[in-house]
Structure formats: C-alpha cells, structure tokens
Amino acid sequence: MTIHEQIEALRDELSQHNQMYYVQDNPTISDYEFDVKLKQLQELEAKHPEFFDASSPTHRVGGEITKNFETVVHEHRMYSLDNSYSKEDLLDWETRIKKMVDGDISYTCELKYDGASISLTYEKGKLVKAITRGDGLQGDNVTANIKTIKSVPLKLKGEYPEKFDIRGEIVLPFEGFIKMNEERIEIGEEPYRNPRNTASGSLKLQDSAEVAKRPLECLLYNITGSNLNIDTQFESLEKARTWGFKVPPIAKKVNSIDAVLAFIEHWDLHRHELPYExxxxxxxxxxxxxxxxxxxxxxAPRWAMAYKFKAEQVSTRLNEITYQVGRTGAITPVANLDPVELAGTTVKRASLHNADQIERLDIREGDIVFVEKGGEIIPKIIAVDLNERPVNSQPTQYITHCPECQTELVRQEGEVQHYCPNYNGCNPQIIGRIQHFISRKAMDIDGLGGETVALLVNAGLISNYSDLYELTIDDVLPLERMAQKSAENLINGIEASKIVPFERVLFGLGIRYVGETVAKKLVKHYKNIDAVMNASIIELVTVDEIGVRIAESVTDFFNVEANTEMINRLRLFGVQMEISAEKLANQTNTLERKAFVVSGVFHTVSRNELKKLIEDNGGKVVSSISSKTNYVIAGDNMGPSKKEKADKLEIPIISEQDFLSMLQ
Structure with a gap:
C-alpha cells in the first residue's frame, strides 16, 4: 500500500468511527484506539503535505486562528419563523394556507431546538463553508470552528446533490454544559449562564482548538438549493440522515392539525427528558x-409555523420604573427588578411597553411582579401579586416630560405611546437615528458600531448621519479605545458605504413606518430621491401597499428643512440617491397595475425567476386568486380548485411561454 493509500484508508476509517460515535451514538472502537489512529494520520499528513485534504478528520482538532470573521451574503436567505402560542393560532394558519394551495396538506413536525442557527454549504459532497444566520441576509464565516464539531460531516456518504445548503442548530447538550461548568468552577472561573448562549458564543471564538474542546453538536433540519430531487420535507430529513448528518429522529409526518396538536402536547410534557434545550x-x-x-x-415562510411552549414565569420585586427614549422619540417605560433567574438567564429589567399597559395591570414601584419571557426572548411583566403590595403604595404617575431633554411629551390620537417631539435636540433620538443609519440592513458601515456613534455625538463631532461623511482619521483618533488602525477602518467603512443601493439608503434615513419592504416599494416606483421627496400624500397612496399613515409620515419627513438639507449633503458626498443604471435597465412598466398568481411547476424559468420578472416589469405577485387578479400563470400540476376559481371569475390562465411573450 502506498503512503497516499494509507492516508486515505485512515481518513475513511476515522470518518466512519466519527459517524458511528457522534451521529449514530453507537461507537465501534474505544477512545484510546481512535486517538492512536488519529495521531498516526496526523504524522503521515505532516510528512506528506502534498496529500492535503480539507475534509480530513484531523481538521476536527482545530488550531486555526480567526481574528476577523468575514461577512458573507447567504446565497439563499435564512428567514425567521412566525410564532404561534395556541390551538387557535394554528387553526388560523391552516385556514390561510388552505386558501392558497390545492389538495390535501400533510405536515412535518419537528422540535425547535434552542441554539445558534447555522448554514452549511456542500459542494461535491464536501463541506466548503459554514455561515452564521446573522440578519438572515448575511452572516459570518465560521467554517474553521464548525469543522471541529464531530457531528458535522466533512465529507458525505451515498448519493447527494452537486451543491446545496443545509440549515441546522448548533446546540450544547445539558450533559456537556454541566461538565464544562464543573471544570470552570474547579479553577475558580464564573460558570456559563446557559447552554444556548454558550453554544452561540463558541462559534465566534478566535481559536478553533478551543471550540474543539467544547462538546457541541449540530442538529440539521432543512435542505435548500436547486435540482435537489426531493419532493417533501420529511424525505429531505431521511436523505440527510443517510448522507451522514445528525437529524433528530423525533420528527414526524402527520396528516391533520389535530395530529400536530397531539405531537405538541406530547413534547410539551416530555421535552425535559431530552438531552438538549x-x-x-x-x-x-x-x-x-x-x-x-x-x-x-x-x-418568514408562509409554509412553516413555530409553536412556542408556554414561557417560564418567576416573581420578583420591581424597584424602580425608568424611561428610555428611542430613535423615533417613542418613550418606553422599563421595570428595574431584583435580579432573578428566568429561562437560563439573569433578568434585571423588563419592558412595560406603554402607559396603558402600566395602568391596565396597575403596576407600581415596590410591587412583587410576575415576569416571563415573551416567546422566551424578551422579559415582560404579566401580572402583579396584589397580596404582597405595600400598604403605602401609590399608583404610578406616567412622566409628562422627556427624561433626556425635558421637552413636554405628546401622544397622538390613536397612538399607544408617548413621544418626545424634540427631533433635532434630543440626544438619544440623534444617536438612535445614526445607529439605525449605519446598521447592517441599511448602510452597514464596517468599523462603526453603536457605542462609537454615541461617542461621536457626545464629543460633538456629529449631530446627524450626513456629518459622518466629513469625519477624518484625526477627528476620531482621540475617541476612547480608538487606535490608528481602527480609525482607518472606520473612515474607510464610511467611504465604502457610498455604493450601498438606494433602497437601503432610503431605509437608513429612519422615516417612521418605512421599513425594508416599504423602502423597496417606494424606490421601485419612484426611482430616485427627488421623486419621493416631491410626491404628495395622494400620489404616495397609489403606490402598492402604501397606506395613508405611511404616506403622511413620508411627506412629514421631507417637509422638515433640516431633513432635506441632510439629503442634499448625502447626495453631494456621493451616497446613492437613485436606482443604479444597471438595475434600471432591467426594469420596465410593461406589466404596471397587473396582478399575477403563479401556480404549478415550471421548466423554462423557475418560480422565483417568474416572480422577479413580474416585479421587475412593474407587475404585482399575489398569493391567491380574486376579482383583482389579472392573470394566472399556470405550470404543470396546477391545482384544480385554482383553475375552477379562475374560470369562475373569468381570469385568463396563461402558460409561462405566454407570459414571456408578453414581456417581448
């Protein structure tokens, strides 16, 4: 046997042992025997670097240092999930989806593991990159760290697609978490707070050898890509398991919402028997x-729903109510609590939402309150223990003036929150708006974070986001914790943001009610900032999905002289204030005011490409057929009830070829 053959044989053998131990929980050799073979392979690879293979089991021991994690755009977006908390929520969801698809609907039920989401990309059966969820559009490249997790296959078995992404959750089993904390306590270190945060933090450790020491696991649940040759979600789980992924066997295919509810009821009772959160x-x-x-x-996908188990509740004392000012001037009351353990974390503060919530629950300082995590994420007060209320307790008087600038608060008719109207003179609003402007979904300025924005404002270097583009390295160097390199990175990041597309710039301006989707609608319709600025309320409401409230907010924003001055400054600095010529070239008004339903399987172009062509040419994609639908584009296997409804409403049914001809 040649040296190369010896190396390959050891790699195959060790990979098989890894699979048996970490994925199938059925080890076939002792840890000692495994370590001896691994050492033998490491020595052979060290002597013969010409036989390097990134998929070798030796890469599991780590050792690669990553100081800055590269940000990578997801090829397929990682969406969030809509949440439900009751049987009624699930029945409402079922009603919605049955209106949109034909035929019987079956479901796959899976447990929602609490860890850190990850997207793994495989090409020709080998792991090529691992990206954190990030904001769903882009995340951090943590491939070196993920390779150390034994349940992540570096090389797949059997027959698999040429290229695909598989999504999963990096979790830390209770047993391993307890052992890690025992070791930390033994050496005098603070124990970790909970398995989820520890798993998430592990992914961003700079030394992959440290990650390799942690007993992390990866549980896979979703395959994404093209030409996968898979028909159902349940089939995708079974196939992933045969390729070598650790897919929890608990998943179950059911044919009704009643069976879904039975699955939920079972695991709500038995979830504490599981080895993971x-x-x-x-x-x-x-x-x-x-x-x-x-x-x-x-x-979120319309075809999935997360059912959240009832949140854990605890009681503690509310010591003081304080008030925060947001970037829009909205005032949020905050309960400052005696620290209490809740769902694996120490909670010291909880949101009180608004004055109505405080009045409805009659919440007072000094009360013993019941706290839960809404969706097990944000702590909130749900009730007061009136039996424990102090005798001298006084009702809460909601503040009348801004806690930061002392301006009298306003509350518009129909609004639940109070606002500070001092738009250009209230520091938290100024800081919040600039922090929004530089955020990842807006300008995404490298080297500039929220804390640095506060330092810049408090130092008097900037008072609005257009001031950022006049900063120099000498301006920012005196700031706290600012060195030459970080100052250069900050200024370079600001300069690089000038090429960010117009829709993200418009979102970054922070106009009230103008989120990502609304910004895209406005940009698509108006093409440049001047057209948006000059649009009247009547004109704005004619734009798809723009209502009166949004239209009024947009016109109010541009009627403020200070805002138009900022826009003009941004334009002079070279920030994008119109759709790029390249993007504009791909857009027409051919399908303006026409609504399309897309149904069935297509061959010339994919369903997503069809939808993009409709939108790029001024049309609108709708999910269900109504009297307002202009065309149904039908592919193979279009549902009979859709055809029946289209015929009844006399809506033309066209093929993909008919549609493509319309564009020509």
Missing part, C-alpha cells in the same frame, strides 16, 4: 411544491 415545535407543510406555492412574507 428546546422551546417549541416547528410545523412545516410537507410537500415542497406546496411550500413553493405558498412562498414567503417579507420575514
């Missing part, structure tokens, strides 16, 4: 074609 159940429409037909909202 879990906070709910994820229900997915099983048929992938039906998933494609249902599509996505701006934030």
């Amino acid at each position: 879990t906070d709910g159940v994820v229900i997915k429409v099983n048929d992938l074609q039906q998933q494609e037909e249902l599509g996505y909202t701006a934030k």
